[in-house]
Amino acid sequence: MQSEKELNLLAADKIVTAQIERVIKKLEQAERERINFKVTESEATANDAARSIRNIMIVGLLLILILLIFVLRDIEVSNKRRKELILARQEAEKLAKAKEEFMSTMSHEIRTPLTSVIGFSEKLSQTNLDDTQQRFMKAISGSSSHLLSIVNDVLDFTRVDSGKLKFEEVPFKAADIFNEVGESFIWKAQEKGIQLKFYIQPIATLILNGDPVRLRQVLFNLVGNAIKFTEKGSVDITATFTDEKEKAILLFHISDTGVGIAANRIEAIFGEFEQADASVVRKFGGSGLGLSISKRIVEQQGGSITVESMPAIGSVFSVRIPYKWGELEPRETSFTEDEQETPLKGLAVILAEDDPMIRELQHHSLENLGAKVFLAEDGKQAISIFHKNHADFILMDIQMPEMTGPEAVKIIRNDFPKIKKCPCDCYDCKYPST
16 A cells, blocks of 8 residues: 555656646746847847947938038138138239339329429529519419328328338437427418417427427428418417336327317318318318328327317317437537538539429529539439549439439449448548548
């Protein structure tokens, strides 16, 4: 019985074991199927990711390609525009140079006959003329001087506009410049019946180092305008100075009781060819360049110019220009009465000038000053005369046919080694033997 039970148990055990094996096989089959599914799913995900990455890379490459095309196109356009800009700049420089040469040539061609007219008018006015002739002569001289001032304004504006205006640095006495301007305009003020007053005591002994010619030009423009636009009353010029950061700051004011300027036109008067209004041009004339040139001259020296004005009351122009402190070297000069009348007596002068009228005028003026004059029509003749004759100095025109003045001067300096620079390195020679 025991054995039979054991056999039954063994049989049952086999049945259970077989069932367990079947369950295990089912589980293994299920696991294999799950793993296969996961593998398939992973492969599908990987394929999707690969496709996405590939698509992204393709899109990225396309975007990079498009961007590169745009960059290359922009570079090409930029290079094209750069070339156009270079060509435009070259063309502008060429036009500017042509403009400068044209202005220089025209100013020379206009000023040469004008100088003749003014010079011969002055010579003619010194002869015996009746009142009517004197009046006509004064009209010719005044109109010629006015036209010459306009030509000079245009030429100066061209130089300022091109940045080629140069400034000297020489010592000068500030009060002398103001006195010279005063002497030049006192007759004009008296002619109009207005007072011209200078209050320059603070700068009576002031010595500056800078460009006196440009200071005189600014003063001429401002004082000339003040007198021109003042019908009655006075024009007052005051000047002083301050010490600022080791520089001498020259301050001066030109005030008048003239027509004045409307508030909305104050800035415009410093523009090119601008005046307060159209009636000013008709009544007073002028080129409208004086103030523009003055403003640029002052500003290029680091200064400033301002104006306060009221219509029918007057105007006040205030100028501030920084200069270096200057010191004049003492000079002893004495002239006899005869030397004052003929300061060039005993001197030989070579006058090289192609314009016959200017040549005649200068010849006459130099002879009146006591000089012996040798005439030349161009640079070649000047060199030939210099070979054959002693000359103390040469007056050489710049633009001449055959050979220009600078060309002739260069040849004279190169071909005549006996003309040496003074060993004392000055123009007031202490070694006359050389």
